[in-house]
Amino acid sequence: MPVTIRDVAKEAGVSTSTVSKVLNNWSSISPGTCDRVHEAIKKLHYTPNARAVSFAKGASHNILFLSSLKKEEAYRNPHMFDILCGVRRTLADNGYTLMLTDLPDTPGPQEYLTGLIVNGIADGILIHGSCSFPQLARLLTENRFPHIHIGHPGPGSRMCWIDTNNGLAGQFAAQHMLECGYEKVAFIGERKTDHISTQRLNGFLGGMYDYGYRIPDEYIRYTDSTREDACRQTHQLLSLPVPPRAIICENNMLALGVVKALREKQLHIPDETAFLTFDSYPYSSIIDPIPTVIDIDVYDLGVQAAEMLLRKLKNPSLLVQTYTTLPVLRQGQSTAPIH
Amino acid sequence: MPVTIRDVAKEAGVSTSTVSKVLNNWSSISPGTCDRVHEAIKKLHYTPNARAVSFAKGASHNILFLSSLKKEEAYRNPHMFDILCGVRRTLADNGYTLMLTDLPDTPGPQEYLTGLIVNGIADGILIHGSCSFPQLARLLTENRFPHIHIGHPGPGSRMCWIDTNNGLAGQFAAQHMLECGYEKVAFIGERKTDHISTQRLNGFLGGMYDYGYRIPDEYIRYTDSTREDACRQTHQLLSLPVPPRAIICENNMLALGVVKALREKQLHIPDETAFLTFDSYPYSSIIDPIPTVIDIDVYDLGVQAAEMLLRKLKNPSLLVQTYTTLPVLRQGQSTAPIH
DNA sequence: CTGAAAGCGCTTACAG
DNA sequence: CTGAAAGCGCTTACAG
Numbered sequence A, B: 001m002p003v004t005i006r007d008v009a010k011e012a013g014v015s016t017s018t019v020s021k022v023l024n025n026w027s028s029i030s031p032g033t034c035d036r037v038h039e040a041i042k043k044l045h046y047t048p049n050a051r052a053v054s055f056a057k058g059a060s061h062n063i064l065f066l067s068s069l070k071k072e073e074a075y076r077n078p079h080m081f082d083i084l085c086g087v088r089r090t091l092a093d094n095g096y097t098l099m100l101t102d103l104p105d106t107p108g109p110q111e112y113l114t115g116l117i118v119n120g121i122a123d124g125i126l127i128h129g130s131c132s133f134p135q136l137a138r139l140l141t142e143n144r145f146p147h148i149h150i151g152h153p154g155p156g157s158r159m160c161w162i163d164t165n166n167g168l169a170g171q172f173a174a175q176h177m178l179e180c181g182y183e184k185v186a187f188i189g190e191r192k193t194d195h196i197s198t199q200r201l202n203g204f205l206g207g208m209y210d211y212g213y214r215i216p217d218e219y220i221r222y223t224d225s226t227r228e229d230a231c232r233q234t235h236q237l238l239s240l241p242v243p244p245r246a247i248i249c250e251n252n253m254l255a256l257g258v259v260k261a262l263r264e265k266q267l268h269i270p271d272e273t274a275f276l277t278f279d280s281y282p283y284s285s286i287i288d289p290i291p292t293v294i295d296i297d298v299y300d301l302g303v304q305a306a307e308m309l310l311r312k313l314k315n316p317s318l319l320v321q322t323y324t325t326l327p328v329l330r331q332g333q334s335t336a337p338i339h
Numbered sequence C, D: 001c002t003g004a005a006a007g008c009g010c011t012t013a014c015a016g
Helices: A005-012 A016-023 A031-044 A050-057 A078-093 A109-118 A136-142 A166-180 A195-210 A227-238 A252-264 A298-314 B005-012 B016-023 B031-044 B050-057 B078-093 B109-118 B136-142 B166-180 B195-210 B227-238 B252-264 B298-314
Strands: A062-066 A097-101 A124-128 A147-150 A161-164 A185-189 A220-222 A246-249 A274-278 A292-296 A321-324 A327-330 B062-066 B097-101 B124-128 B147-150 B161-164 B185-189 B220-222 B246-249 B274-278 B292-296 B321-324 B327-330
Touching: A005 A016, A005 A031, A016 A031, A050 B050, A062 A078, A078 A097, A078 A124, A078 A298, A078 B078, A078 B097, A097 B078, A109 A136, A124 A298, A147 A298, A161 A166, A161 A298, A166 A195, A166 A246, A166 A274, A166 A292, A166 A327, A185 A195, A185 A227, A185 A252, A220 A227, A227 A246, A227 A252, A246 A252, A252 A274, B005 B016, B005 B031, B016 B031, B062 B078, B078 B097, B078 B124, B078 B298, B109 B136, B124 B298, B147 B298, B161 B166, B161 B298, B166 B195, B166 B246, B166 B274, B166 B292, B166 B327, B185 B195, B185 B227, B185 B252, B220 B227, B227 B246, B227 B252, B246 B252, B252 B274
Parallel strands: A062 A097, A062 A124, A124 A147, A147 A161, A161 A321, A185 A220, A185 A246, A246 A274, A274 A292, B062 B097, B062 B124, B124 B147, B147 B161, B161 B321, B185 B220, B185 B246, B246 B274, B274 B292
Antiparallel strands: A097 B097, A292 A327, B292 B327
């Protein structure tokens, strides 16, 4: 019932090989033949059967995106879906489709993933860090399956990966604070074990150090990641013999607590005490005053991950291990130059 | 290089047809043969080529999910991705893959979508309301392509659709308020033109009416959907000769404004004025006090949409047009029974 | 219960 | 520049 390449060949008065060549832009086809085939295609509303094409070509032109897709994941981790959208954009622009999957807990993630790799449903895979597991690197490299791991996979991994540059984001924060004229800057982070928080803190300390400033230990605070704790820690900072002139909050939730404390102390923001936070999500739009933010474009992270993977498809030996996606400063009203 | 059905057949000493039948659980195969084939499969680590299977069977066992996937969509509309996760769960449980796509703006969405439908890359499609366009219904029904539209497609549509029951959510709100003993209940909604807000409002009014209460016009407020406007409208409500005992906020942002106004008036929540909001996302976790919420499980909406579609695949004539996914009340501290 | 054979709709050396 | 033919790896009537 559906129109095939044979119908087109008959209509155009050529062989199916020729139609196929026209479809695949072979240079050997004469302009006249090319036109006739295209007319026949248009006349018959022919669309190549995607299943047959990928079967005959031995390639799916499809990419797997592996990530955690649990209930309410979208609220806990919207960044991942922003990455996904960036991936999808790049793939679509390059004629690739995107298939979304997660790891089952029952039959063992390894077997499942190996099946997906071996059965040829996709030409490559993007793995979000939320879905990593110990044997993943071995599985991918042994099968020589083109992949990019989104997020640093830990030291010494042979996987290909890309990640955002959180250390640089910390440096940007330091630089902005110094440009405003704030020299006494405190940092309120998450738990001491949190990776991203640590990277940002180290970037910040390094950035300050580069300009000749050393941050005293009592200016560095760890929290249990709640508003209340951030508020409490801020009060402690403000009670120091030499309180900070500005505070860096590692995330939006902490910023809410910092603002609360500053209000309670009736300190003017930013004239008396300034602050800055990372990420504009999820609360920056409702924090008053509008916070200055060091933001990371994770959509772009997705775009770049997909580009890397497509490059690897053409050149499988390519080793990609890179920090990418630069942070961006969004000036708000919570910092301002001292004059 | 990769192991095929022929290798398995040779190893097991049977024909490829027999291997295929074992793979597809044909009942005619003798237990002994079946075992030998399975052993060969295990020994050779055979995995069927997914591309070949779908080509030979003439079905992809793949479902398209069509939705808006623009940059920062994940922050603006995380609900959609929660739906997506529900869809993915159901499809995976039933042996289907999920392909994610959006509509391009350049070559015309119709041509693009028709191409996807005709080229056989998927057996059916789920369309999120964010991606609807005028000729969509005609396109799908003319091609007889199995589909479910997530979200009401407007009156008189011949499409299959499912949606959340926002009217019922409004009724639940009314019922809860009355159960607490609040009779004078106001409603702060979005713009008058907002569909969801209107449905919830109508459900609320109907629910109150069913119990014999009629809400006066001045208790119904429309806003520009900002905190500030919600705060302003709340002040106006509180200045009425007979102020409301409780307020229903159509979304979290409005609830923030309402709380601000109640604080400014130094009214105790819920002893003097109670409130309730719809959706626990995005701010309910940071609203103080913890709000009572009428929540809708949109992950479940995805689950149900996928189930409907799979049912339609087996029975193409099935017409699905239904409100589903019941609202759930989550008791917080912003309402409490009067004693 | 099993197998030989045709076929799914394309692509791609190869020959001319 | 074009076409006949083999093949991609399965499935499925059909015959036995």
